Amino acid sequence: xxxxxxxxxxxxxxxxxxxxxxxxxxxxxxxxxxxxxxxxxxxxxxxxxxxxxxxxxxxxxxxxxxxxxxxxxxxxxxxxxxxxxxxxxxxxxxxxxxxxxxxxxxxxxxxxxxxxxxxxxxxxxxxxxxxxxxxxxxxxxxxxxxxxxxxxxxxxxxxxxxxxxxxxxxxxxxxxxxxxxxxxxxxxxxxxxxxxxxxxxxxxxxxxxxxxxxxxxxxxxxxxxxxxxxxxxxxxxxxxxxxxxxxxxxxxxxxxxxxxxxxxxxxxxxxxxxxxxxxxxxxxxxxxxxxxxxxxxxxxxxxxxxxxxxxxxxxxxxxxxxxxxxxxxxxxxxxxxxxxxxxxxxxxxxxxxxxxxxxxxxxxxxxxxxxxxxxxxxxxxxxxxxxxxxxxxxxxxxxxxxxxxxxxxxxxxxxxxxxxxxxxxxxxxxxxxxxxxxxxxxxxxxxxxxxxxxxxxxxxxxxxxxxxxxxxxxxxxxxxxxxxxxxxxxxxxxxxxxxxxxx
Amino acid sequence: xxxxxxxxxxxxxxxxxxxxxxxxxxxxxxxxxxxxxxxxxxxxxxxxxxxxxxxxxxxxxxxxxxxxxxxxxxxxxxxxxxxxxxxxxxxxxxxxxxxxxxxxxxxxxxxxxxxxxxxxxxxxxxxxxxxxxxxxxxxxxxxxxxxxx
Numbered sequence: 279x280x281x282x283x284x285x286x287x288x289x290x291x292x293x294x295x296x297x298x299x300x301x302x303x304x305x306x307x308x309x310x311x312x313x314x315x316x317x318x319x320x321x322x323x324x325x326x327x328x329x330x331x332x333x334x335x336x337x338x339x340x341x342x343x344x345x346x347x348x349x350x351x352x353x354x355x356x357x358x359x360x361x362x363x364x365x366x367x368x369x370x371x372x373x374x375x376x377x378x379x380x381x382x383x384x385x386x387x388x389x390x391x392x393x394x395x396x397x398x399x400x401x402x403x404x405x406x407x408x409x410x411x412x413x414x415x416x417x418x419x420x421x422x423x424x425x426x427x428x429x430x431x432x433x434x435x436x437x438x439x440x441x442x443x444x445x446x447x448x449x450x451x452x453x454x455x456x457x458x459x460x461x462x463x464x465x466x467x468x469x470x471x472x473x474x475x476x477x478x479x480x481x482x483x484x485x486x487x488x489x490x491x492x493x494x495x496x497x498x499x500x501x502x503x504x505x506x507x508x509x510x511x512x513x514x515x516x517x518x519x520x521x522x523x524x525x526x527x528x529x530x531x532x533x534x535x536x537x538x539x540x541x542x543x544x545x546x547x548x549x550x551x552x553x554x555x556x557x558x559x560x561x562x563x564x565x566x567x568x569x570x571x572x573x574x575x576x577x578x579x580x581x582x583x584x585x586x587x588x589x590x591x592x593x594x595x596x597x598x599x600x601x602x603x604x605x606x607x608x609x610x611x612x613x614x615x616x617x618x619x620x621x622x623x624x625x626x627x628x629x630x631x632x633x634x635x636x637x638x639x640x641x642x643x644x645x646x647x648x649x650x651x652x653x654x655x656x657x658x659x660x661x662x663x664x665x666x667x668x669x670x671x672x673x674x675x676x677x678x679x680x681x682x683x684x685x686x687x688x689x690x691x692x693x694x695x696x697x698x699x700x701x702x703x704x705x706x707x708x709x710x711x712x713x714x715x716x717x718x719x720x721x722x723x724x725x726x727x728x729x730x731x732x733x734x735x736x737x738x739x740x741x742x743x744x745x746x747x748x749x750x751x752x753x754x755x756x757x758x759x760x761x762x763x764x765x766x767x768x769x770x771x772x773x774x775x776x777x778x779x780x781x
Numbered sequence: 782x783x784x785x786x787x788x789x790x791x792x793x794x795x796x797x798x799x800x801x802x803x804x805x806x807x808x809x810x811x812x813x814x815x816x817x818x819x820x821x822x823x824x825x826x827x828x829x830x831x832x833x834x835x836x837x838x839x840x841x842x843x844x845x846x847x848x849x850x851x852x853x854x855x856x857x858x859x860x861x862x863x864x865x866x867x868x869x870x871x872x873x874x875x876x877x878x879x880x881x882x883x884x885x886x887x888x889x890x891x892x893x894x895x896x897x898x899x900x901x902x903x904x905x906x907x908x909x910x911x912x913x914x915x916x917x918x919x920x921x922x923x924x925x926x927x928x929x930x
Contacts, residue, residue: 451829465810670893690874
């Protein structure tokens with residue numbers, strides 16, 4: 279670790295303006311994240327325009343704060359309404375809501391905030407030690423390795439779309455195809471522009487992101503807009519008992535590193551981290567029967583894991599420029615627009631940005647635990663805001679955000695097209711992250727593929743020419759075939775069981 | 782229900798088909814490998830077509846199965862809400878530069894609120910659309926320096 283850069287980053291993160299952005303981002307993220315149906319990706323997508331005109335370092339701090347703020351916020355609605363903001367907050371409903379039903383909502387909110395804080399801090403420490411070695415390692419990558427790394431990320435995110443692999447592949451391929459629209463940067467050839475000059479620069483991925491995440495999400499929520507609103511549980515005193523802490527501390531400390539590691543892996547994110555930590559804790563618990571009935575450790579563990587995963591997910595984004603999840607893909611899109619190119623060179627050329635961000639995560643987690651304990655009574659009043667007022671406002675913010683990208687109202691039509699497309703993707707149970715991720719990395723992926731082939735005079739051997747590339751190919755194959763093997767294995771097992779039970 | 786269940790796979794099939802045909806029509810490059818710009822789109826669209834065919838038959842096999850989300854999509858006032866929101870968005874695009882940000886936004890947000898939140902809550906709708914339009918105009922154009930019409 280470069281101590282000077284670390285200290286410089288620490289000092290920059292302590293500048294009042296940056297502290298202000300950490301707090302604002304954290305609160306905004308918490309607020310959007312706690313709204314039922316809206317997760318961190320939507321929070322970052324809707325709030326992208328707020329970063330316009332800002333210094334890149336402040337913008338990245340704000341976006342990261344929105345991200346982990348939304349992770350904190352997501353569990354508020356899980357605990358109080360049994361309605362998770364997104365996938366990573368689902369595990370918080372298993373024991374969080376039963377706790378609230380037993381009159382322990384305040385304890386549940388407090389333990390979830392503290393668990394998120396500890397998980398987040400543990401992950402930031404991991405980040406500090408892992409970021410530089412990974413960035414140094416990534417510096418050795420050539421075009422072939424970069425292409426394979428992107429392929430691994432995409433295949434992992436598709437194969438983790440549990441039970442929806444075909445849909446995941448379609449979403450990914452569509453994202454890659456959309457990334458080819460516009461002028462081919464290597465040859466100057468126009469592709470799929472249909473004679474529309476506005477498309478010659480390609481389809482702005484931020485419009486797709488805002489379309490599918492903001493407009494698509496609102497249209498999707500129209501499906502249940504007239505349903506009866508769930509009753510919010512009373513909060514009461516926001517702190518936990520000594521006994522609850524005793525039961526939670528080890529699950530929190532175990533789940534933090536676990537969540538962090540899962541977050542670093544391509545494709546895996548908060549949802550998987552929280553589910554794995556929940557099931558792990560249930561398996562090793564002396565009282566597994568209490569899980570699902572309001573066991574405090576069943577809430578603490580996934581909360582620690584998902585927040586750690588959100589920090590971990592920033593590692594591949596910052597060190598290699600490859601986002602590993604939907605939310606970090608949204609962040610990458612916004613950063614590119616601000617003129618920042620995350621990747622190994624970020625730590626060499628602009629170390630102050632990288633280290634300021636890392637240090638701001640410490641401050642952000644401290645600010646968020648305070649906000650989520652002291653101001654939670656005030657913040658959860660937002661859950662009382664009628665959805666019928668909220669959704670039009672989100673739609674408006676999406677339009678304004680789109681306009682600020684190119685100052686052209688033609689993009690409003692693209693926004694609506696992708697919004698409706700996002701709605702149908704959700705209704706037909708398509709994963710959205712592969713589409714967004716593929717769209718963002720698609721252009722780079724193609725260019726790296728062609729550069730690699732150019733350097734090898736068209737020979738595909740270049741993709742298995744180094745230990746790193748062979749390793750990446752093997753990992754990609756494992757990520758693609760592992761779910762199929764598991765499925766076949768389970769089928770065989772159930773067939774054997776059926777046969778043995780037949781007299 | 783059955784027609785809607787098949788509609789999305791068919792749309793995806795059409796999209797992949799169009800991309801495949803258009804890929805073959807991409808002009809050849811004058812620089813480097815003339816087919817360089819074609820390989821990626823052709824490969825991707827062919828693969829997408831294969832997966833879409835698989836998905837179409839998957840849906841065809843499950844055609845009789847009830848789907849809660851598709852039922853909700855066509856139930857009650859949901860289709861109307863979706864269509865009107867999209868139409869209002871199109872209208873917003875047309876008046877945005879003609880009338881300027883503030884007037885267009887008040888009209889757009891107001892219309893959306895009246896439609897979604899109901900006419901009975903007209904006071905809240907008017908207050909929210911006026912206040913929020915002004916706040917966003919002030920935040921973006923004055924605080925963030927975004928140039929709005």
